[in-house]
Amino acid sequence: MNPSPDLSDLRAHVAGTVLNPDDAGFAEEVSGFNLAASFHPLVAVGVTSEADVVEAVRFAARHDLPIRVLATGHGPAAPVTDGMLIVTRRLDSLHVDPETHIATVGAGLKWEAVQAAAAPFGLTAITGSSPDVGAIGLTLGGGIGPLARSHGYTSDYARSFRIVTRDGEAMTASATENPDLFWALRGGKGGLGVVTGMSIELVDLPLIYGGAVIFDTPHIETVLRGWIDWTTSAPDDVTTSIAIIRFPPAEFVPEPLRGRHAIALRFAYPGSAEDGERLVAPLRSLAPAIMDMIGELPTSKMGLIHNDPTDPLPAWDIGALLTGVDQELATVVLGQLGAGVQTPLMITELRHLGGRTAVDVPEGSAAGGRSGRFSLYSIGVPDPALFATVLPAAGGALSDALAPWVAPQTMVNFAGAFSSRAHFESAWPPEIFSRLETVRKAYDPAGLFTYGPAAG
Template sequence: MSVTTPEEHIPPTRTLDVTELGAAVAGPVLTPEDADYATELAGFNAAGTPAPAVVVGATSAADVAEAVRYARANGLRVGARATGHGAAIDGRGYLMVTTARMTEIHVDPAARTARVGAGVRWRDLAPATAPHGLTGLAGSSSSVGIVGYTLGGGLSPLGRQFGYAADRVRRIELVTADGIIRTVDAGAGSDLFWALLGGRDGCGVVTAIEFELLDLSTIYGGGVFFAGDAAEQVLHMWRDWAPTLPDTAGTSVAILRLPPDPTLPPPLQGQTAVHLRFTYTGDPAVGAQLLAPMMSAGPVLLQNVDVLPTAALDAVHMDPPGPLPSVERGCAIRDLPVEAVDAVLAVAGPQVASPLAIVEIRLLGGALAAPQGVPNAVTGRAAGYTVLAIGVPAGPLGEQAGAHVAAVNGAVAPWSAGGLLNFAGQTPAAELPTLWSAAEWSRLAEIRRRHDSTGMFSRLG
């Protein structure tokens, strides 16, 4: 997570000769003068456009190694980008490795494991695991890349029962600052393995991971959309109800400001709604009983709770499937008293004119509270909830998106318990170390210095 820009990695203004690099790698090598440069860098979050000096469209770990060696020889720092869901890397004078072409998938049904390349999204893996009744710990959207999601922790709607996705990783293949391809696990290179799982950035470019799969083909779950005017009642009922759930159930609640998009169900088009999300891995009849108390929380606009194949986990959160501009920031909180809910409603409730598309409160706890496999650097273990605000920097209030996102995070600051790295969003670089304990941050920083002494690697996008 080298989020600063060391001056030694900003070369003098000059034209870089990429001829030899282009001959050494199988994928494209592009500079800002090339016609395909912008297309190669396009990602899910359209709010920020990275501007590297060189882009390498890697097709393999060997391509990544060549790119890192070139960057080292030319005094460039290195970033990586798969789906572009994360914040754009700031600064100039760096080399970007795009990994979308690295789509290797190998599923071992007997061992219940999968090995995937750095460009694989959760939606790519599902067709290979579903026929065997298996699934990975995917997040709320299958358009997200598996590697970046997992290295940042990987919070799944099923996490309260099974932990973070990082808890299930067995091996990591990466290219380190010396341009060498390495494979690390909990035994060999365990300090690097620990730092990558939850620390995500600053040690190299990950090219593939191997992780355990779950023997789980279906769940009971989905969402209930309540009228926005009922936000106060729904959020306070949810605050009382959510902590009573068993670890086999997961839930979040979100205030949504939905666009007049004709692809949305008619009851939701152009509406402010409160979206209750719910998952349960046991008997559907028991799941319905667990959910029943919330069904009277307010007027229901739409509900889609049913038995779902795990490959259709997207139906729970119904996140936007395509690219859009956004600014976001999340934090973790210890507990959720009445005052915390009121604070969120005061700055983001339906009565506020706001560019916030989503303000979510998610229940944590259960298996998320401690590593479920090998030790790792995943943050937020002590938190009871996470709060996430996502604003759209477009439209009449677009310029205020960042301020409204900050207001939500500020409102719950009195109950702060750090945060989740994948939800950090626009958190200032100077504040990121506070996501870890002092001892964890010291260990993480020391491992990064040892494996990347000159700070070559930027955080992954």
């Protein structure tokens, strides 16, 4: 590990916060959403502008400090024990142009801010399932959400990025400026520089028909099997998922769901309420519901479909893409997660992909996972005492049982913490990964922007 450098020169040139581990406020500066993340860099820089990022990157390059970036902290809990952590949450500029349908978004913003600014114009971003996630972090990894089948990846709508590269140069990456870097940033995730902002195209869509309907324990099998059958002929403009959930007996959980083992069906259709009601009817009729929250929904409230937590907590998860689902898979899932089965896996979701997610943008992008037809995502009980052995054992057992359906490639935003070089490479098809490595080496030959396990 490099010794901690003298920070006086950096402090003289950065308007934001420059802290070492002994400084007051260091722990708060490096904390994020995932409380299980262990961040102990030699220096943390809370940047307030692109100029601050330039100075921080130049300083790190002079002192041979590897750089990592923290915005909202929803990403994998890979430990950081050296180098520089650049905290971008103060880069919160935002402008929505209702004429061009372009939002210009700072690197520290979450989707909820973007959606709130777009809503008065009847516009929406194509976001992930959680409005609490960082807008740029999701986009850099591709991004799939409630409108994935009808509208594709979030990164498909990115129109440009502002990025500071290894030599401390701030530049624009777009289809016409530095197009190789633009290609890589639309799904390539990390190892390219510090993204300070982006412009993204918004969609004219003020309302959708969507929400969730929740069924009790005795109906888990019927609903899972019925949903699987329904997906075989589902329209490309309807996005659904199914989640087996163990609700804790906590006050923040709605009273009808507290302590229940249930199955939630999520539904989103970017069309009229009349057509949406007709399309969801076969799913609603699978079993009696505990709660039915599907109806006309402003796109600024799409986060209610998945209703992901917004308060920081320790997080453990695994994910994969699946080549398909069938009734044999349902049998396996029920054996691992169904009624009467005890497991520390709190939520396991199967999400229907395909449709627009399978179609790349005309100019191409680095987003992986387009061949996946379903995704698997599982979240463990948020107890760090279970993270070392209990949850990996349970997640491993589920993954092993579903191995016949697991796709050879995954998607970087669903991959979790990389366990090996092979796991890292599997986040993209081989031809995309090879091209990504070429672009990364071109812009950061010394690997200043640490990302992924080392080769070899």
